[in-house]
Amino acid sequence: MNRNNFTLVKFLFSFLFLFASTYATLAQDAAEGETLFKNNCAACHSSTDEVLVGPGLKGISERRPIEWIVKWVHNPQAVIASGDKYANDLYNKFNKAAMTPYPNFSEGQIKSIIAYIDASNAAPAAPAAGAAPAGAAAPAAASSGGMMEVLLVGLLVIMVFVLIALLSIVNTLSKLSSGEADSEAPLMQRFAENAKKLAANSAVKTGIIIFALLLGGKATIDAAYGVGIHQGYAPEQPIKFSHKLHAGQYQINCNYCHTGVYEGKGANVPSANICMNCHNAIKRESPEIQKIYQAIEKDEPIQWVRVHNLPDLAYFNHSQHTNVGNLECKNCHGEVEKMEVVEQRSTLTMGWCIDCHRNTDVNAKGNAYYDKLVEVHNKDSKTPLKVQNIGGLECSKCHY
Ligand code: HEC
Ligand code: HEC
Ligand code: HEC
Ligand code: HEC
Ligand code: HEC
Ligand code: HEC
Incomplete structure (x- = not known):
């Protein structure tokens, strides 16, 4: 060359x-x-x-x-x-x-x-x-x-x-x-x-x-x-159930159907019996409502398609976040009450959990359990107590 x-x-x-x-x-x-x-x-x-x-x-x-x-x-x-x-x-x-x-x-x-x-x-x-x-x-x-x-x-x-x-x-x-x-x-x-x-x-x-x-x-x-x-991700569901109608227009509380969301680990997807509280009277003739009747007759659960799903290696508890942490559903799920079909709005990655734990203040007001922690924390820090300060970044908290 x-x-x-x-x-x-x-x-x-x-x-x-x-x-x-x-x-x-x-x-x-x-x-x-x-x-x-x-x-x-x-x-x-x-x-x-x-x-x-x-x-x-x-x-x-x-x-x-x-x-x-x-x-x-x-x-x-x-x-x-x-x-x-x-x-x-x-x-x-x-x-x-x-x-x-x-x-x-x-x-x-x-x-x-x-x-x-x-x-x-x-x-x-x-x-x-x-x-x-x-x-x-x-x-x-x-x-x-x-x-x-x-x-x-x-x-x-x-x-x-x-x-x-x-x-x-x-x-x-x-x-x-x-x-x-x-x-x-x-x-x-x-x-x-x-x-x-x-x-x-x-x-x-x-x-x-x-x-x-x-x-x-x-x-x-x-x-x-x-x-x-x-x-x-927003899969089609076996029954055209609309959150926009039930939670939005009719303002039925989330925990009326998702009974575990303030008390337990899982939020629970409602069984057909909960639907029947209303639909034994409302819109009985609708083909979509007939599907609920069929499920009950056959004694089979409605085959809802799961939308949010963490891998088994991760532990997530709803009540920790909704009840103790005082977070709203929309912080993680977006405005479900406006969705015709539920859609996963957050990434659900580890980075997502960690980012929020770094940024969010612990809701310590009126919670005697946190009084001592807050006192200790405030001695050597000017920033409010964050989730990361109570161990929210420790592997074992989220992994079995
Ligand atoms: C009348 C009962 C009812 C009410 C009220 C209700 N939901 Fe649901 N929800 C369901 C049913 C049934 C499903 C499963 C079918 C589907 O995904 O649409 C579901 C699914 C969901 C899912 C997805 C679950 C998954 O598989 O990952 C989320 C998130 C959710 N609801 C949040 C909410 C929130 C937030 C509210 C209150 C604003 C609410 N729901 C109110 C019945 C209800
Ligand atoms: C607290 C009362 C209540 C509960 C519980 C409830 N619904 Fe409804 N649902 C309604 C009302 C009110 C309507 C609107 C009826 C109308 O348009 O006249 C409706 C409408 C519907 C429709 C639309 C029917 C059509 O053809 O227009 C479907 C599908 C439906 N509900 C499914 C469900 C399912 C599945 C559950 C259980 C997970 C459920 N609903 C629980 C009150 C309820
Ligand atoms: C801090 C974030 C966060 C908040 C706040 C939150 N969720 Fe969830 N939700 C999740 C995650 C993560 C999953 C997936 C859990 C899994 O797969 O184990 C989930 C799953 C669900 C499911 C599917 C069934 C289940 O139990 O796994 C429903 C229904 C649901 N959430 C409803 C609600 C409702 C209703 C509220 C408000 C009262 C709410 N969530 C608040 C993060 C949250
Ligand atoms: C819990 C819901 C929520 C989250 C999470 C959120 N925002 Fe917002 N944001 C809002 C709302 C609601 C408004 C409209 C003003 C209001 O009501 O406070 C807004 C307004 C804004 C605006 C002004 C928009 C305009 O058109 O002028 C900007 C910029 C913004 N947000 C940036 C961000 C960024 C960047 C993030 C993430 C780091 C973020 N927001 C996270 C709810 C949220
Ligand atoms: C929107 C913000 C937010 C997101 C997203 C979030 N968390 Fe949290 N998390 C919190 C808050 C706030 C607390 C503190 C609750 C309290 O006061 O104990 C908390 C506490 C926890 C705790 C208890 C920590 C301790 O030391 O007591 C665990 C475990 C946890 N979260 C797991 C998760 C997992 C797993 C995910 C992701 C799948 C996640 N979180 C996503 C806000 C969030
Ligand atoms: C706040 C909760 C939280 C904490 C703290 C946390 N993780 Fe995770 N981790 C998760 C979640 C949720 C997933 C599943 C994410 C996904 O499916 O993308 C995950 C996934 C993982 C995976 C699997 C990655 C993959 O791609 O499958 C490994 C490995 C892991 N974490 C290691 C750790 C280690 C090591 C630590 C401590 C330094 C840690 N995690 C701390 C929530 C957490």
């Missing part, structure tokens, strides 16, 4: 390196943001303009200045109390629904969430997204990864072309200077010859192989992280 070509190959590698590292930081920002968003915000917000518990966050970076967003995420109630008009209007519009504060999020983390929201909206919309009925589109399904990959491949192709063109120029120049005068060959022909030369160059080949391997490795890791995550 002549010296000029060698310089070019070096140039190629530094360019590749620069490019790969820029890509990596960008992708990492959006990827960190994606995890943070899915673990902390997705129960109440979509990254599109769909309204869930709170407004869809699409376009938020244009709607609000970043300083405002940071203040808001750290402490929404403080922003509202400060008299901020935008915040108060929004709060009233959402019927004074209180957003969870995230005082521990760094500005960088909040920016990465916004980067993810912007990236997922910049990505070309999935073909079905427009046509799907409202609510059926999986929240945050559009991954920032998709757009990044397209961008990456596009830039790579451009780069290779620029390189070949440069090589052509260098070759022509060196031939001119050495007095060879075959530069009459048509431009395209020279271009093709140089492309061949470049492809034959072993350093370039190795470079391309390494790059392909890196790219493949990243895709594999991404796929592995996605395994077992069923966010957005």
Whole structure:
């Protein structure tokens, strides 16, 4: 290989390196943001303009200045109390629904969430997204990864072309200077010859192989992280039971049917007998209600399809969270009372549990059990007692 070509190959590698590292930081920002968003915000917000518990966050970076967003995420109630008009209007519009504060999020983390929201909206919309009925589109399904990959491949192709063109120029120049005068060959022909030369160059080949391997490795890791995550899962049920109708319109309490949710580990899915409390009188003739009768006659339970399902290795207790922790169902399940078909809104990953345990204050008011702990904690800490301070990050609390 002549010296000029060698310089070019070096140039190629530094360019590749620069490019790969820029890509990596960008992708990492959006990827960190994606995890943070899915673990902390997705129960109440979509990254599109769909309204869930709170407004869809699409376009938020244009709607609000970043300083405002940071203040808001750290402490929404403080922003509202400060008299901020935008915040108060929004709060009233959402019927004074209180957003969870995230005082521990760094500005960088909040920016990465916004980067993810912007990236997922910049990505070309999935073909079905427009046509799907409202609510059926999986929240945050559009991954920032998709757009990044397209961008990456596009830039790579451009780069290779620029390189070949440069090589052509260098070759022509060196031939001119050495007095060879075959530069009459048509431009395209020279271009093709140089492309061949470049492809034959072993350093370039190795470079391309390494790059392909890196790219493949990243895709594999991404796929592995996605395994077992069923966010957005909303299976069809054997009876068209609607939470929107029962829990929303008729305002039947969640624990009327999910009898264990404040007392036990499991929330329980109601047996047909509970349905019969009402449906022995209401809508008896409906074919859907007839299915309840059939189940009771055959003495078989209704075959509800399970939506949320942690692996056996993890221990989760409802009453610990709803009763002791005073959390609302929507913190983890989203607004089920607005769902025609139940959908899994949170990721249910370990990171999701841990993130919340890092951020959430222990509800210690009026709980004598915590008095001593709070006293000890406040002696050497200025921040309120968090779940992580009572052992919420210990492996054995969540794993048998
Ligand atoms: C428990 C539900 C809930 C969670 C969790 C939640 N929010 Fe909110 N958020 C709301 C509600 C409700 C509003 C509307 C204002 C109000 O009622 O307080 C809102 C408003 C906002 C707004 C202003 C939106 C606009 O259109 O101006 C931003 C920004 C925001 N949230 C960001 C976040 C981020 C980032 C997270 C995750 C770190 C998050 N929220 C988690 C419920 C939630
Ligand atoms: C009239 C009875 C009834 C009421 C009231 C009710 N549910 Fe349900 N719920 C069901 C039935 C039946 C299922 C199983 C079928 C389904 O998924 O739609 C279910 C399923 C669920 C699931 C999914 C369970 C799984 O398999 O993972 C969640 C979460 C849930 N309900 C939450 C709530 C919340 C939150 C409320 C209150 C806002 C509520 N439910 C009120 C009857 C009820
Ligand atoms: C506390 C009373 C109550 C309970 C308990 C209850 N329902 Fe209902 N259900 C209603 C009411 C009220 C309606 C609306 C009837 C109407 O539209 O006239 C309804 C409507 C329905 C419908 C729609 C029927 C149709 O064809 O329009 C289905 C399906 C249904 N319920 C299934 C169930 C199932 C399954 C359970 C048990 C998990 C259940 N319901 C428990 C009160 C109840
Ligand atoms: C801290 C988060 C959290 C809160 C708050 C929460 N849930 Fe759950 N819920 C879960 C998880 C996690 C699962 C899956 C449990 C499993 O697979 O073992 C689940 C499962 C369920 C199921 C499926 C049946 C079962 O027992 O596994 C129902 C029904 C349910 N929740 C209803 C509710 C209702 C109603 C409320 C509010 C009163 C509520 N949940 C509050 C996290 C939560
Ligand atoms: C929305 C926030 C939130 C999420 C999500 C959440 N937790 Fe919790 N968790 C809490 C709070 C708050 C407490 C403290 C309750 C109390 O006061 O004892 C708690 C306490 C616990 C405890 C008892 C800890 C101790 O030291 O006493 C366990 C175990 C636990 N959670 C398991 C889980 C698991 C497993 C998941 C995920 C599947 C999960 N949690 C998801 C908020 C959350
Ligand atoms: C607050 C609850 C919680 C704590 C604390 C916790 N885990 Fe987990 N862990 C979970 C949940 C929930 C899952 C299941 C997640 C899933 O299915 O994606 C899990 C999954 C795992 C898995 C299986 C991973 C996989 O992909 O199947 C391992 C291994 C694990 N945890 C190890 C640990 C270790 C080690 C610690 C202590 C440093 C720990 N966990 C602390 C909740 C917790």
